[in-house]
Amino acid sequence: MAAVREALPEGRYGRSQDERADRKLKIIGSVLGVAFLAMVGWFGYDYVAGQDISAEVIKSRIVSDGLAEAHLEVRKEQDADGHCTLRALSEDGGEVGRADFRFDERTGRIDEVVSLRTTSRATAVELKGCAAGG
Structure with a gap:
């Protein structure tokens, strides 16, 4: 009795449809x-x-009902000037x-x-932002 072959011989008729689809997906995935x-x-x-100046409040301390302090660290280019708002x-x-x-x-x-005067007792100090120039 002769054996019945279910699939085509390997490599005889070129790539299968699945191999072509896999290759396309790999190319598309790589490009994306x-x-x-x-x-x-x-x-x-x-x-x-786009950021000439960056800053952060390292820590803050409430001194009294009318005063708060913040340890401010500013990193910038050496010739830049500007301001930070707390x-x-x-x-x-x-x-x-x-x-x-x-x-x-x-x-x-x-x-x-730096010190901030307050109208009543503060519980935290927040850096709103910094800007270069005047």
């Missing part, structure tokens, strides 16, 4: 992956390059004090403790 990485790189560069918040989240702190030192990093 490279495009996605390029887009993430572009947005990342644009975000970092605000003091009450227990319910309302603003009880706000101040702009200007800097024009010719260093790349400023590490300073």
Whole structure:
């Protein structure tokens, strides 16, 4: 009795339909992956390059009912000047004090403790943002 063959001989009639589909999916996936990485790189560069000044509040301390202090660290280009805005918040989240702190030192990093006068007791100090220039 002769054996009945169910499938075509391997490699005899070219690639199967599944192999062609797999290859197309791999190519499409690779192209989309490279495009996605390029887009993430572009947005990342644009975000970092667009920020001349970055800052953070290292810690804050409530001195009294009318005064709060914040340890502010600013990183910038050496010849850049600008200002950072801090605000003091009450227990319910309302603003009880706000101040702009200007800097024009010719260093790349400023590490300073600043004081904010408040209208009532603050519970936290928040950095609103920093901007270059006047």
